[in-house]
Amino acid sequence: MPTLFIIASLIGGGLLGFVADYSYQNNKRKSEKEKAKKIIQEAEKEKESLLAKAQQEAEKERKELQNNYDQKQKYIQESETKLRDREVTLDKRSAELDQLRQSIENKSNEIEKIKEAIRDLRQKQEDSLERIARMNKEEAEEKLLQLVEKENKETLVKKHVELDHQSDEEIQMIARSKLATVMCRLSSEITGESVIYTVSIPNEEMKGRLIGKEGRNIQAFEKAIGVDLLIDETPDSVVLSCFDPVRREIARVALEKLIQDGRIHPTKIEESIQKAEEEVNIIINKAGEQAAVAAHVPGLPNEILKVLGRLKFRTSYGQNQLEHSIEVANIAGVLASEIGANAVDARKAALLHDIGKSVSEDVPGPHHHISAQIAKRYGLSEEIIHAILAHHDDIEPKTITAWIVRAADSISGSRPGARRGTYEQYVERLRELESIACNVEGVERAFAIQAGREVRVLVMPDVVDDLGIIKLAKQIAKKIEEEMQYPGQIKVNVIRESRAVEYAK
Incomplete structure (x- = not known):
């Protein structure tokens, strides 16, 4: 009996424990399901919030993109309208140019026909004159020139002077159109030379x-x-x-x-x-x-820039060499643009044309030869090297760039106020100028005036006539060009004066 009781008690306790454990596990599963449900609900809410926010940002981005698109579309439409207007204008101008070109060609053809007719008529007249005078063309021209020179000497002198002036004015007009803008806007300071x-x-x-x-x-x-x-x-x-x-x-x-x-x-x-x-x-x-x-010269090696910068402390005839190099580069660039040459090479060669002066104390030789050696060492082109080398008279320029650099260097050095020479050089140049003029046959005296910019020549009136002074002026000018080196130009003024003196007693 006690044994049965014990067994029943054990079975009852095991059942109660199983029921209690089952109830605990069931409650735990319910609690976990509620937590999971709550987490899912919160996740759903967060998802809806993020989705709404993303939709708002997407809508804002869409509106901005649409606004940018509308603006660009409007700009494209305006540009297309302008382009169409320009095309219409260009078509009209092209048509006008074609008409003008055709008109010029027609007039040119008419002029050629007229010239041909004139040549035929002139040839017929010459043939008739040769038959009548029994002289050929060369003999008739020689005789006519002698007669005209003998009978109309004064008129011929005036006409000769007039033609010379007219030719000079035409040449100077072309030159001024290329150089006036350059000369009037460029200047550099004068720095006293001193050690x-x-x-x-x-x-x-x-x-x-x-x-x-x-x-x-x-x-x-x-x-x-x-x-x-x-x-x-x-x-x-x-x-x-x-x-x-x-x-x-x-x-x-x-x-x-x-x-x-x-x-x-x-x-x-x-x-x-x-x-x-x-x-x-x-x-x-x-x-x-x-x-x-x-000087608008990009891309130079740093080593060249260092050598170029040393010119800041170098002067020549009172002109700062770095400012002179910049000025020459700008002048060369304008000249090259005016005549359609390579402005980039012209500016580069002009900027570096005097770079050898920065090291001339340490390296023997003329500064332009040293400048060319520096340019060659750092791999510059042969055209630039030649332009640097040929900016002085010992090397003949062979390219357009070389001629431009030489002309720009002369302009910068010779324009009024650019340089200041020493007193000894100034006096020596005046003496040389007077000596050249006095050594010409027929010259009585010569005076250098206006700081050597003009030489006034007095001739012997009984040796040189009015027609001879024109030839004499050209002869003296040519000798000055061949024998002297000078900035700018020198005016040769030849004067022939006759005097008659009588005393009343």
């Missing part, structure tokens, strides 16, 4: 500090940079002297730094010179880049 630079100092005590104990500071400065530092009794200033303009500029910057800092000793001097070299190199590089931009 010294004066630096201001705050007081006289600074001179002693610059000299240093037993002169060690000034010796260290001159040895480090190769520039003479001149200290004399001139108040509140010292002088830097050097033929190399770049070294002189480095010395100036270094000296101003030392004066401003106040600590002057050999170590500080070397440090200041090193910093000054870096600053001047930056200035040189920037000057080369700015020159290329100003």
Whole structure:
């Protein structure tokens, strides 16, 4: 009996445990289903929210795209309308040009017919005159010229002068149309040529500090940079002297730094010179880049730009060489455009034509030969190299670009105010000009006036007649062109004067 009771109790406890576990698992499954349902509902809500937001953004994007499309469509329609109008205008102009061309051709044909008729008539007249006079054409022309020269000498002289002036005016008119615009808008500053630079100092005590104990500071400065530092009794200033303009500029910057800092000793001097070299190199590089931009010459190698920038500190006859190179490049570009030549090559060759002057102190030879060597070293074209080489008279130009560069260089150097020569060169040129004129037969005296721009020649009236002074003026002008080098042009003014003197007693 107790055993049965125990077994029944065990079976009842197992059933109760199974029911309890089943109820727990059932409640757990219900709770998880509710959580899953809640998560699904939240996901649905988030999906609907994201979908609505995406639809709004899509609608906004669609409206923007539609607006852009409408604007572009409107622009395209306006452009098509303009193009159609231009096509109509061009068709009308083309038709007018065709009519004008046909009219010109017709008139040209008529003119040719008239010329042919005139030639036939002239030939008939010459044949008739030869039969009547029993002289051929050459004999008749010679006799007629002798007769005209003998009987109408004064009229012939006037006519000769008139024809010369007319021919000169026609040539000058063509030249002015090409050069006037260039000449009137280009100019460059005048810079005094000098191998010294004066630096201001705050007081006289600074001179002693610059000299240093037993002169060690000034010796260290001159040895480090190769520039003479001149200290004399001139108040509140010292002088830097050097033929190399770049070294002189480095010395100036270094000296101003030392004066401003106040600590002057050999170590500080070397440090200041090193910093000054870096600053001047930056200035040189920037000057080369700015020159290329100003001359509209892109794509030059950096090494060439560095050499070009050194011209910033170089002058010739008072004209800054970098400004001169930029001016020549701009003139060459305009000239090339006017005559239909290659303006890019002309500008590039003109900008680099004097680049050899920046290294001429270190490299022997004429500066234009050095310039050509630099251009060749950095792979520029043969046409540019030849144009650089031929901008002086020892090399004959063989290309249009070379002639343009030579002409542009002459324009820049010879225009009024561009350059300033030394007094000795000026006097020597005047003497040479007068000597050339006086060595011509029939010349009594000659005077160079207007700073060598004109030579006034007085001839012997009993040796040279009125017709002879025209020939004499041309002869003197030709000799000046062959024997002298000068900027611009020189006017030859020949004067023949007859005087009769009598005394009343």
